[in-house]
Amino acid sequence: MNEPALVALRGASFAYEDGPAVLSGLDFEVREGRALALLGRNGSGKTTLMRLLSGGLRPQAGGLAVEGEPVRYDRAGLTRLRTTVQLVVQDPDDQLFAASVAQDVSFGPLNLGLPDAEVRSRVAGALAALDITALADRPTHLLSYGQRKRAAIAGAVAMRPRVLILDEPTAGLDPDGQERLLATLDGLREAGTTVVMATHDVDLALRWSDDAALLTPDGVHTGPAPSMLSRTDLLRQAGLRLPWGVAAARLLRAQGALAATAEGPRTAEELAAMATASGRPDVGTAPAGP
Template sequence: MSEPSAPRASSPDAPGAASLVALRGVSYAYEEGPTVLSGLDFDVVAGRALALLGRNGSGKTTLMRLLSGGLRPAAGGLTLQGVPVSYDRKGLTRLRTTVQLVVQDPDDQLFAASVEQDVSFGPLNLGLPDAEVRARVAEALAALDITALADRPTHLLSYGQRKRTAIAGAVAMRPRVLILDEPTAGLDPDGQERLLDTLGRLRDAGTTVVMATHDVDLALRWADDAALLTPSGVRTGPVAEQLAHRELLAGAGLQLPWGIAVRELLHRQGLLPATEEAPRTPEELAHLFTPSPARRAP
């Protein structure tokens, strides 16, 4: 099977693209360290679930912190719905009511005595009325399925519960963009499925989700688009196209996803039409070869 041509970096001017948050010509280097990102253009498009992939040290965390205002570009700028972001109190408040970042380790984010107190911290800092804060907290706890944990001390939570609490704290800010750093890391399979179900509900409710992950199979299953951080820059496009390109995957330190490898094998064996999408899960693969009721009928 011939390998697809290298996809181009996404264009903010593509028809139908509506960037909520964008980096334009951004460069960043840590003090006394090498340049991590240089001349970067990057868009978070409304309504598109985006997987951010790359090897350790490729700049994923730096990119996420630039998008959320935790870092300020050395060159270039950040825009929010086309308007440049200022890094004063007013500008950052505007950004953080639209974009929320949840870090990989929930213990770096949780600090209040109870779940409810922790989730209420952000809305309280916005100066919202008590009734509005209570409504947002209740909504976020319900969205993450942790209402029963509202009064639980945070230090008594399991790892998965701490992850969900950290995400609930971000959701309580009602962001339009939710950025998650390795959200499934450290979770057992059941915990991963529950979290993915939750993210699906948030997406259905209108939240644009960006997820950094090393798991190419998860990215293929979950995302609409994939952004691969490679030595030649960031390459963004539809997830199945991006994750079928071996050269890009190698540059990002990644392997071919299971579903893409299965699709290529089935194509070579003449068992799957060339137009058929890759199965994203074992269940989808089984469904492809399950006889329809009409075929099973005598």
């Protein structure tokens, strides 16, 4: 028998006051150990879905379950949920409020009523995981944007969640900042945290995720990232373009440079490595201009 999903919405519906249904009869699962990218056009319901998963909103129909057990929306039930699932919003300034980084990161563990020694240990571990230990005493208003992103994620990590949900975590970061954050997320995944990332970046989703969930007008479609992000019909419905890596793989197969069953490149670096391994320097080389 299959293990129940770590977190699952079943038949979930939600509408804001005086508005149409944002989500209706939605079934959605987060499987432990699977990096999941959540994609869809603006207004498709991504933010609502993330808030339903983390307990910030309550389904008006259907329900939320953790490991098959329905979530109760009383104090004890929500505390249990928030020690399982943490959401980090897109703008860190919506999440940071304390005078210093360490004080901000300690807020969640203190609210759990943990002993001081445990709080200090969690704060130190979260700061180390996000590579911002040196910023512990820095006022949050003096941080760079990338540092504020990391501090906001550290506050969620200090809660020791099993599922970490990130809304557009790489938005606003320069390429180096994006790479450093992705390396940090890889470290969290290796330590056992299941990561869900909402993004509009299909290339990032192809490169980073195990599974992709596409929110379309007729519901959510979830499956292995390479196959889901090759579905031009679903991508069109979700207001997304074809990922670069998928287009490159199709071209390589058409030229006989990639076997039909072989996995295509997810990054330019993988394409260059394939060219080197195949002894075909033309693979991955851009055509000359007119």
